[in-house]
Amino acid sequence: MPRHAGQAVPALVETVYREQSRRILATLIRLLGDFDLAEEAMHEAFFIAVERWQRDGVPDNPRAWLVSVGRFKAIDGLRRRARFAASQAALARQLEQLEQTEWSEDDVEDDRLRLIFTCCHPALAADAQVPLTLREICDLSTEQIARAFLTAPATIAQRIVRAKAKIREAKIPYQVPSLGELPERLDSVLRVIYLVFNEGYSASVGTELTRDELTREAIRLGRLLLELLPEPEVMGLLALMLLHESRRPARVSVTGELVLLDEQDRRLWNAELIVEGCALVERALGTRRFGVYCLQAAIAAVHAEAPTAGQTDWAQIVGLYDVLLRALPSPVIELNRAVALAQRDGPQAGLEQVEALLARGELQDYHLAHSARAEFCRQLGHDEQAREAYLRALQLTRQDPERRFLERRLAALPPSL
Structure with missing residues (x-):
């Protein structure tokens, strides 16, 4: 990285933090x-970087510099504590071990995958594995994670604290497990990687619709995992991410506005990713041992292979959702099926399904359910019901591009009587 003028360094440090901090932390x-010592060390390293890089220039490898400074600061802090702590012997042993640990930049690329497997270790409580990983790998706040799991933030925070303590006390190693141990850890790891991808593909909060550093990282981790374990569901997950990622350039207009699937310029879709993703889907389905990620990837492949929105094979998509629901009953999947059903059978069929879902109460706080209801009502000419649903969706969404999209839809409705 070239050296930058002093006044540009704070912005550069902020960029490095946004793009590299989770790798540095891992x-x-x-x-x-x-975990806590590492997080403290990382933040101290970034704080020091603002001053040092303005004075001495930006290092050629900022990530390696930040890791080295963070490690040194952590060791220095432990050394100072050891002078006064009652447990000097234990701290001395910890210091000796840390000082003797060598590392190289070559090791860094796999550190996030190592950390994911650590966070998904079977010794940890099942309900803590994914929240811990999303906190440490994806840098989601406890509030964001709580919304994803429809759980109180305090409950999520307690699970994360207990999981960190368990890793420390049980001395759970930071490593990718052996081939024999991989299968039992696979479900949690696949789920985590997909949640990281989803946060990048459709950010839960903020001014941007997407976070491409997260989608790139999730795909990189998916490729690494496929090298380790070429199982159908790993192929399916990677295919699913590639096929979604192929559409990302068309999902946002040049002004940063959300563009719906049927309105996207398909010339902007990444053909290479589509070819790779569809080949993985075919390979995975050919094993006859596929699961939920393969089925979702198959749905994405049907979309990807349609030359235009009007030529989409909605009957096949509805059929795939039927199979997926048998494998993984979920109100969100039911909602997605309702949208596909509306495309096949008309908006009234979709509206009936969505209203039945909302009546069950499971998606009352899910903005996309109210947005879908609003769309169907609008198409049917039920303007007041559409207005009510758009307003409810607006109350629930925390993402600026989605908010602006809903506001445009709302403004386009005929004036209220």
């Missing part, structure tokens, strides 16, 4: 063996 966690 390496520091492996080197220091403690």
